[in-house]
Amino acid sequence: MGKKGTEGESSNDKSSPKTETVSNEQAVETEVPTEAQIEYTAYTTDEMIDDLEANAMNATDKYKGKYIQVTGKLSNIDAQGSYISLSKEANDFTLLSVQCFIKTDEQKEAIKTMNKGDTITLKGKCTDVGEILGYTLNIDSIG
Numbered sequence: 001m002g003k004k005g006t007e008g009e010s011s012n013d014k015s016s017p018k019t020e021t022v023s024n025e026q027a028v029e030t031e032v033p034t035e036a037q038i039e040y041t042a043y044t045t046d047e048m049i050d051d052l053e054a055n056a057m058n059a060t061d062k063y064k065g066k067y068i069q070v071t072g073k074l075s076n077i078d079a080q081g082s083y084i085s086l087s088k089e090a091n092d093f094t095l096l097s098v099q100c101f102i103k104t105d106e107q108k109e110a111i112k113t114m115n116k117g118d119t120i121t122l123k124g125k126c127t128d129v130g131e132i133l134g135y136t137l138n139i140d141s142i143g
Contacts, residue, residue, distance in 0.1 A: 089119070
């Protein structure tokens with residue numbers, strides 16, 4: 001039974017670091033910059049897709065991991081409200097687009113008021129760049 005007590009103490013000792021870890025994670029979460037602190041670089045979908053078509057490696061360096069403001073034509077609205085796609089303004093027959101993932105109910109409600117073909121502006125972080133389908137963006141705000 002003494003060993004069980006020791007194990008229990010060891011278990012309690014393990015709880016303390018977990019609590020500290022949670023505290024550290026919470027501290028990290030509070031340190032995440034707010035939208036007001038983030039500097040967004042403005043681009044159009046035309047610029048982004050032209051860059052990708054010209055040189056995918058350079059486009060990756062320029063956009064991936066960056067906070068951007070992108071303006072383009074709304075070309076797809078997912079029925080489940082998971083994402084939307086922005087394409088070039090011109091009627092260009094490219095498969096490339098900026099796929100934008102919806103993160104909040106507020107964003108979903110804003111998108112419900114929009115229609116395919118509308119020109120919209122989004123702010124978010126570009127999380128991926130691919131030469132086949134284009135860009136992936138996590139939406140921070142709409143408008």
